[in-house]
């Protein structure tokens with residue numbers, strides 16, 4: 001059994017946010033794919049250590065955290081997941097000096113099998129995480145977020161399969177339930193509280209007044225992307241307001257860019273936020289509910 005260091009590219013907030021396209025943000029996609037990779041590898045009996053961070057004050061802080069954590073813990077393979085942009089299309093993998101090894105070439109082959117153009121295994125020795133990790137490492141650019149045809153192929157379940165099969169040669173049976181980011185709850189810390197990882201170690205300490213985003217709950221715990229915090233030390237913000245930052249922002253029936261338009265909102269309109277689901281925000285609208293693209297809603 002192997003030990004994998006999993007780097008889900010970019011941070012959810014702060015300075016190292018990723019690219020975007022077609023209603024999706026990179027830092028959300030890397031986690032959609034990454035958490036499925038984690039659960040599938042674990043279902044096969046492997047150990048997976050998440051080395052990514054969700055918030056950083058600079059890009060270098062974000063990257064250094066990932067590499068330092070990986071080098072301290074050690075492992076067999078460092079896997080960084082990203083999505084590309086810049087006007088191209090297709091899938092590619094970066095390794096140190098473009099070295100070709102089994103896991104890299106198999107992952108690439110599997111991504112090409114999803115219908116993406118093969119851009120090859122490229123030299124990633126200029127990339128911080130590839131350059132500085134002590135162990136064998138690879139960075140996969142799954143597809144281009146600014147390519148419509150690539151994003152039509154984007155599928156976190158199939159892409160996580162492509163990575164897991166590429167690494168292990170094994171496919172997890174579909175009975176394994178993979179976590180997806182289904183809902184968000186906004187929490188406020190009312191008493192200094194520890195955030196604990198799955199293996200029980202301290203991830204960080206939140207102070208009174210910090211705002212957190214829960215992606216799930218479990219008895220007495222709120223589950224965040226980075227770990228869990230005690231429900232006793234937080235309050236759920238039931239009523240959350242937002243301000244629209246775009247002019248003429250469409251309100252849609254479903255959280256999708258092609259969903260039916262219910263209407264539109266003017267810049268600076270104050271809205272009541274019901275819930276946040278990935279990139280989309282569900283708001284109270286016209287006596288019912290509607291969805292707006294979260295990038296244009298500032299929580300107030």
Ligand SMILES: [Zn+2]
Pocket residue numbers: 009010018019026082083084
């Ligand atoms: Zn990226």
